[in-house]
Amino acid sequence: MAFQAARNTRGELIRDEKGDPVARKDAEEPPEEIARALAWIAKHSIKVTDLNDSDTLRRALTALSMKLYGKKAAENTVRRKRSSFSNALRYAVERELLASNPLSRVDWDPPATDDEVDFRYVPNPAPARALLEAVRVQGQRGGHLHGFFGCMYYAAMRPSEVAQLNKRDCKLPASGWGELVLSQSRPEVGAGWTDDGKSYEIRGLKRRARKTTRPVPIPPVLVALLRQHMETYSPASDGRLFTAARGGRVRSTEYADIWQQARKKALSAEEVATPLADVPYSLRHAGVSLWIKAGVDPAEVARRAGHSIAVLWKFYAKILRGQEQRSNELIDSALEADSQDQE
Structure with missing residues (x-):
């Protein structure tokens, strides 16, 4: 679900007349200090529609690529923040606050990252x-x-x-x-973000259709x-x-x-x-x-x-390149043997 569910004093979910969970923001008044913080944020925030301006959008992208104290953030942090920013803009499009996602019109890419596993620390x-x-x-x-x-x-x-x-x-x-015939996973999720209040969700396998199985x-x-x-x-x-x-x-x-x-x-x-x-x-x-x-x-x-070939190469390229050399040697041996047979 896309909101944090409201609960009563017994920790039970509050539901509307249809039986659907009620968002916490619709069922509770925020504490005074939270209300003041939200009011300050609203006062000092630009309008969503202002992000149609490319200069404004670039400033936003520059801001999310920096730490609070002005230093550059780690590459993976920048990519994660940009992804979240893009999702927010897509939601704004869905709510008809923006005609389209303005990120596609700005020539700004997150820094490249090295996702290969550091095999010095793999046992x-x-x-x-x-x-x-x-x-x-x-x-x-x-x-x-x-x-x-x-x-x-x-x-x-x-x-x-x-x-x-x-x-x-x-x-x-x-x-x-x-x-082992794998068909489900049980990732941890904050209890406030699940429909039943549990600290996990039962899902299908990662990046697979829900009913897909993976025999191992x-x-x-x-x-x-x-x-x-x-x-x-x-x-x-x-x-x-x-x-x-x-x-x-x-x-x-x-x-x-x-x-x-x-x-x-x-x-x-x-x-x-x-x-x-x-x-x-x-x-x-x-x-x-x-x-x-x-x-x-x-x-x-x-x-x-449970990877794609592309993901396997992304994370294990060093080892796979080593296996390529071994494969090349086997092919060389086969070619030599064939040449000798021809003689």
Whole structure:
């Protein structure tokens, strides 16, 4: 939904006569200090229609590319702010405050960014396994989240996908490779921005149609890990494998804390002081990197990870270029063999 929902004193959503959630701005008077701030903003803001003037628009773009104290903002920050600005202008067009989005008429591009993963800080297989073991030994919660992090590494899953992993999605044979059939994700969302007041939303897979599934073959080590997890921990009432300590969704604050403790156990003091595996998402990067280095076709790597080929190249170009050299050597060998046969 596009607004923050209003709630009563019991925390329940306030709904109109049709049963739809009511926007907080329509149900509550803002506190005095907020009202004063809004009045000040309105007084010192230009009209939306003024953005039709290219000079005014350029000043706005320059402002969002700077920090509050006048220094240049980071490239990704500028791109994110410009994207939000563009969305606001598109909404203004929808509300007929502007005839068209004026950004298309201004020759101004956000700074280029280097989105490639810094592989100096992506753990190789040995430290990745050490980190997973350091998670496992952290008591009951560590044991429970061992499989959570295992899915991120061995299946290169996003945390939101692991959070929604259901028992029915798992094909776990007694031996050999298994398969996870992914169909949903469970990203965290502020409770004030959801229709039901929960701090998450159940969605389809990222950048995929809602009912699209993504089968991911998983190696025997993850099959065994998940089988053991199911034998030790009961799934949630809806079949989810991983839950928070008090039920519900595994929150990022919970698994991030476990992860930081694991880093201190598995890495040296010098490594802990670096960005090496500094966030749990590093395991997903490590898993994808391992597949590429193993020689898996990039198209298959992208499919398993839920990427497009373009996104795969954007983030993993250094590794893929290394694989190109290996492919060139194989082609050279084949051409030499063919030439010898012709002789």
